[in-house]
Amino acid sequence: xxxxxxxxxxxxxxxxxxxxxxxxxxxxxxxxxxxxxxxxxxxxxxxxxxxxxxxxxxxxxxxxxxxxxxxxxxxxxxxxxxxxxxxxxxxxxxxxxxxxxxxxxxxxxxxxxxxxxxxxxxxxxxxxxxxxxxxxxxxxxxxxxxxxxxxxxxxxxxxxxxxxxxxxxxxxxxxxxxxxxxxxxxxxxxxxxxxxxxxxxxxxxxxxxxxxxxxxxxxxxxxxxxxxxxxxxxxxxxxxxxxxxxxxxxxxxxxxxxxxxxxxxxxxxxxxxxxxxxxxxxxxxxxxxxxxxxxxxxxxxxxxxxxxxxxxxxxxxxxxxxxxxxxxxxxxxxxxxxxxxxxxxxxxxxxxxxxxxxxxxxxxxxx
Amino acid sequence: xxxxxxxxxxxxxxxxxxxxxxxxxxxxxxxxxxxxxxxxxxxxxxxxxxxxxxxxxxxxxxxxxxxxxxx
Numbered sequence: 422x423x424x425x426x427x428x429x430x431x432x433x434x435x436x437x438x439x440x441x442x443x444x445x446x447x448x449x450x451x452x453x454x455x456x457x458x459x460x461x462x463x464x465x466x467x468x469x470x471x472x473x474x475x476x477x478x479x480x481x482x483x484x485x486x487x488x489x490x491x492x493x494x495x496x497x498x499x500x501x502x503x504x505x506x507x508x509x510x511x512x513x514x515x516x517x518x519x520x521x522x523x524x525x526x527x528x529x530x531x532x533x534x535x536x537x538x539x540x541x542x543x544x545x546x547x548x549x550x551x552x553x554x555x556x557x558x559x560x561x562x563x564x565x566x567x568x569x570x571x572x573x574x575x576x577x578x579x580x581x582x583x584x585x586x587x588x589x590x591x592x593x594x595x596x597x598x599x600x601x602x603x604x605x606x607x608x609x610x611x612x613x614x615x616x617x618x619x620x621x622x623x624x625x626x627x628x629x630x631x632x633x634x635x636x637x638x639x640x641x642x643x644x645x646x647x648x649x650x651x652x653x654x655x656x657x658x659x660x661x662x663x664x665x666x667x668x669x670x671x672x673x674x675x676x677x678x679x680x681x682x683x684x685x686x687x688x689x690x691x692x693x694x695x696x697x698x699x700x701x702x703x704x705x706x707x708x709x710x711x712x713x714x715x716x717x718x719x720x721x722x723x724x725x726x727x728x729x730x731x732x733x734x735x736x737x738x739x740x741x742x743x744x745x746x747x748x749x750x751x752x753x754x755x756x757x758x759x760x761x762x763x764x765x766x767x768x769x770x771x772x773x774x775x776x777x778x779x780x781x782x783x784x785x786x787x788x
Numbered sequence: 789x790x791x792x793x794x795x796x797x798x799x800x801x802x803x804x805x806x807x808x809x810x811x812x813x814x815x816x817x818x819x820x821x822x823x824x825x826x827x828x829x830x831x832x833x834x835x836x837x838x839x840x841x842x843x844x845x846x847x848x849x850x851x852x853x854x855x856x857x858x859x
Binding site for chain 1: 796797798815823824825826828829831851
């Protein structure tokens with residue numbers, strides 16, 4: 422009889438059943454709709470196994486997935502390792518050739534801060550509000566990094582919200598960008614910036630690390646790894662390291678990241694009213710960020726004859742390179758020979774750095 | 789008068805729709821360049837005949853590279 426008592430079937434709760442449905446939905450979206458499959462698939466499966474009773478998978482000190490979570494995320498190992506890979510993938514050329522577009526990446530962070538204040542005013546603690554606001558930066562690893570430190574109980578919800586909205590960038594952003602721009606503005610062809618030489622690209626990660634980390638030391642884990650990856654890339658002498666950082670290593674840690682984030686989402690933690698708020702506020706953050714980027718571009722146009730196509734401002738939220746693709750697509754809809762992709766990559770990458778800095782500021786003030 | 793067809797963006801040549809000798813019209817789609825997983829069409833700048841094609845499928849192009857010449 423003992424074996425029957427230890428069967429999970431009898432320990433199922435209705436909440437677990439609901440979580441199974443959420444898990445299956447995420448796996449469906451990942452596989453059939455290709456919504457961020459690299460993350461949502463392991464997250465979806467992680468949710469399923471975390472909501473099977475009596476497994477102890479997430480039992481502190483003994484569970485398998487708990488170990489992944491503890492040493493990977495609580496110890497802040499995985500998000501910085503992902504940033505190493507992102508650095509190795511990033512070409513700072515577009516950002517350096519039009520430095521004024523960095524402001525658009527900064528403006529889009531307004532979504533993060535505004536949502537932080539909205540979230541505190543509806544009753545979230547400051548730490549929770551920071552984790553929710555950062556969703557608006559549309560950067561997965563940064564959201565995970567910050568939520569794990571400030572509000573681990575919300576980690577699963579914040580991560581899923583961030584990755585879902587990143588996948589939904591092509592649906593969420595265009596209506597806002599269309600609303601805020603005229604047909605003629607969308608047709609603006611931008612003048613190319615100067616070409617960036619190899620030496621500038623080589624010096625940039627070193628100088629940027631020093632400057633950013635001196636200003637916001639709490640951003641160091643992410644910025645240092647990001648710039649190290651970029652230094653690998655631009656040095657052109659360690660191609661093996663560049664390759665490993667941007668492919669194998671990133672893929673390996675992504676597996677452990679996805680499954681352990683999914684596993685933090687048990688019924689008790691996730692099926693709460695606040696989670697609906699988190700998804701709603703995260704979306705608000707993201708929409709505000711899109712809008713403020715576009716609006717700043719329009720304001721900058723008042724002061725310059727070298728016009729900026731305001732669509733480019735929409736790429737100031739990170740979501741690299743999805744947001745830049747949206748800009749390219751909308752620019753081509755207005756004029757099929759208008760190519761904004763590379764212009765949009767500047768604010769897009771600046772947006773990543775801006776979000777990391779925002780996370781560093783929250784950590785400094787609240788951590 | 790010969791006119792150059794330039795790649796608007798750095799990327800990989802994904803599709804080549806024309807051959808040397810083909811007659812094309814302005815705004816015909818000549819190539820597709822893939823950049824950041826986006827397929828970006830390259831259109832003909834004018835009416836004419838394709839005099840030269842300097843890339844093939846899979847080639848890497850830089851921004852402003854001349855990839856074909858229309859006569």
